[in-house]
Amino acid sequence: MAALGGKLTKKLVENLGPGRHGDGAGLYLVVDPSGARRWIVRVTVKGQKNAKGAPLRTDFGLGGADVVTLNQARERALEYRRMAKSGLNPRYNTKREVPTFEELSRQVHIDRLPTWKNAKHGQQWLNTLRDYAFPKIGRMPVDAIGQPEVLMCLSPIWTIKHETAKRLAQRIKAVLDVAKASGFREGENPITAVKEAGVLPKVKAKVHHHDAMPWQDAPAFYAELDKRTATAAKALQFTILTACRTSEVLDMTWDEIDWDSRLWVIPEERMKGGNPHRVPLTEEMMRILEPMRDFASTYVFEGQKRQHPLSNMSMLMLLRRMGRGEFTVHGFRSTFRVWAAEAVDFPREVAEAALAHQTGSEVERAYARSDFLEKRGELMSVWATFLLKQTFSANS
Structure with missing residues (x-):
């Protein structure tokens, strides 16, 4: 597997400063000023031209360095190079990468911004997921989330913060519905299954009266x-x-x-x-x-x-x-x-x-x-x- 060798090491991947660092054969580690690290591969697709008539050279993201190891990045980069060498554009011929729950949630938030009454409401929508879902299931691929993962998010706050928990359930359901519609998952939404199974305790809603002057x-x-x-x-x-x-x-x-x-x-x-x-x-x-x-x-x-x-x-x-x-x-x-x-x-x-x-x-x-x-x-x-x-x- 000589093709999987390169200039970078695991230690370099963890410690290199901001910039674009080449591993060789078109694979790069990109380190943002914030410290975030991600992989990209640059390939030239055989026989294809860009709008200016030059060879079609394209960059593709391979995922964050915190979840995609150096060897995995090299394997994916090799797959992309083989496609490009045979004249196949990786953008249309690679297996679709399944996004994590946090990645898709943030995209759904962006897509729905124009539909909310104000920016504050839109931010509250995302903040609920950030506080109660991302720490538990944020890094999980959306096709791996089932009833146990949903309960892991809802159970701790179901009785003590019931209104927040209900909103959280609605928002998780919305993200997973989008995941299914986008072809990233199949079957019933686990939020629906949890609700129909009645596994969470019933919480009697408290009627809140605003103190009114006679x-x-x-x-x-x-x-x-x-x-x-x-x-x-x-x-x-x-x-x-x-x-x-x-x-x-x-x-x-x-x-x-x-x-x-x-x-x-x-x-x-x-x-x-x-x-x-x-x-x-x-x-x-x-x-x-x-x-x-x-x-x-x-x-x-x-x-x-x-x-x-x-x-x-x-x-x-x-x-x-x-x-x-x-x-x-x-x-x-x-x-x-x-x-x-x-x-x-x-x-x-x-x-x-x-x-x-x-x-x-x-x-x-x-x-x-x-x-x-x-x-x-x-x-x-x-x-x-x-x-x-x-x-x-x-x-x-």
Whole structure:
């Protein structure tokens, strides 16, 4: 096997610095500045020309030096050279290399980036795999992953971090589905098999309630809040008035407001349900917004950094400073919803639409296309009047 000899040794492979180091006969060890090491082979395909009419000379990756040994790299390089010498392009004639779970996961992440609502969600998708799957199965070829390997990832966190474990299972399943569709594996997805077999314990989902201020106390709190001039206070007032989510308010930009129609239109990419949401602007909402225009920022509620929104903790910290630390900002949506149910006579669908909640079956929603904008405008005006009743009395 003289053809498998070369200039490099195992010790050199482990210790050479950054650069391209030749072993001979077209095989190179490439060491990146980061220290990562990989093999490539350069071959010239007999009888084939490139776009410029010169002999077709091509580089092929043979894998990382941490998983492909020096002898394995020489064997693969020899196989590629033999193909090229006989006029076969290795790109189309070698056995397809099966990617590792981490390699394919990162490719799936890149492919799906345009489909996510924002970059943060896309990064969370990858981070879940990075933290809980890559350490266990990241280096395994995707065709070698079965139920035991899946359980190795899920079992340690299934009961203590159940929501994270469910997301992890969904993401592993997605990667292995892509592997099957790409021809890298066959048979049933092991995530499906684990689920159907019921081998993981049943975990009773805990209903999480956001601590909400009783609606009867809201006017007094609003009057106290109105005395404050900080941007966080104005953002919290606007959040309470609109019954919107924290992120929807903090990421609000001026170009989302239609001043003539007195509408705030939240685009679909910023909505939890993935549908645009129209918010009718009441007189009190307009009173909050008008002075904020003087800051000439992209964002309505600008934070400490210029052209950046308030921190998502700003309103919560304000609640704590005001001695209302037992409540959450999100809880004011519940405050509004309970008030709408107990204190006023508006249809349930109108209150649910104000919260951008979907109601009824898919068929019912297909026929009920109205977002009750006019009725919601009336409801939000009554809500504002209720919140202001102690503010008016204090100022009179």
